[in-house]
Amino acid sequence: MERRDFLKKSIIVVAGASVPLSALELVDPKEVLAANPDIHWAFLLDTHKCVGCGFCVKACKTENDIPFNAKVTRTWVERYVYTKDDRRYIDSPNGAQDGYTESRIDLGQGNFKEIDPENVGKAFFVPKLCNHCETPPCTQVCPVGATYKTDDGVVLVDRTWCIGCGYCIMACPYGARFFHPVEKVADKCTFCYHRITKGMETACVNACPFGARKMCNINDINDPVTQIIMNQRVGVLKDEFGTKPQAFYIGLAQEVR
């Protein structure tokens, strides 16, 4: 046997022997799924189930070190009140981090509007967060390559690279980005990347007592949440912008944008 042949064959033998060894290793299926490059994270929000308790905002701010006393938040809950004489009121005091403990509407600048209970037509709560768009305008405008979409579909900000110009904050049609008052960089929802990549739920999904928030791998058609997105009537926010949001809503209204 020639030396070259010998080397070739021994490489094949070694390679062949190592495959079944690694296949025998015991692995956590959740870990494999989390490392799967075909994963594509998506979010499902059910506005029928939301009661506006704001536990999701509280959990998000605690988990991700967003200051409670600053008027910034990665996720927030909006309240929509339609009166019988066809007026619409929308508010979200402090992003609902303390829930909705008053019936009056926060009009901003210290003005409030009390609505006669008899006059309330329909009212509901809508939880919001970054939509992790498939074609995110925020990452397109970044001049330094500090914000990007990962291969598993999450839009992140590189804190060491961000120069804080605020261009992405302007570019987001959903107002999901803000300037982090402590880190001094642009900040946004990460889908709790440190949790989901370890097979855990996001802090907000975990916190919601009523199941209004859910997460899934939209490439996995056996996932019950993916099934809902595929088989039920869901909508996205500002579809006409062409951003292809990955946060899907059940029970949207025209005013919810």
Place this chain on the structure above:
Amino acid sequence: MKSHVWRTLFVVILLVVGIMVFRLFYVPSDFGSGKRGFMYSYHRFSNEGEWKAQPIKYRDTGKQKMHEYCGECHDDVVEVRTEDLHGTIACENCHGPAFDHPEDPEELVIDRSRALCLRCHTDLPYTTSERHRIPGIDPKEHNVDEMCVDCHDPHNPRLEDM
């Protein structure tokens, strides 16, 4: 075509080369595009790992598993817990993050404020919302200046059991 053109051109070329050399050293070597291309995913790859390494604070157990975990040591509380009333509220919502409890923090916070309960129990006249299913009270009338937990058990709020 004499010297003055060449001179400016030389300065420009020098500038470009200078910037390229600076860039070569300044931009980290793991800068590149993911599978969504230059427009959406041009980034420093090691940043993904930095985000993954953020500390976890809340346990991930889902509601039922949460109760099983906490019940190992606080089974008295978990036993009185009402499945149909407050059973759906994860313990951590009221007691704060508990990823490493009971090591760190050794004790969880106990929030006895009215504000905690009023998140869900303020009466809002929204008949079309799920909020309407939760019994509401007027915080300005219902036993003002007293803590809700003086009368109601937060783990078993059933009125008959009061």
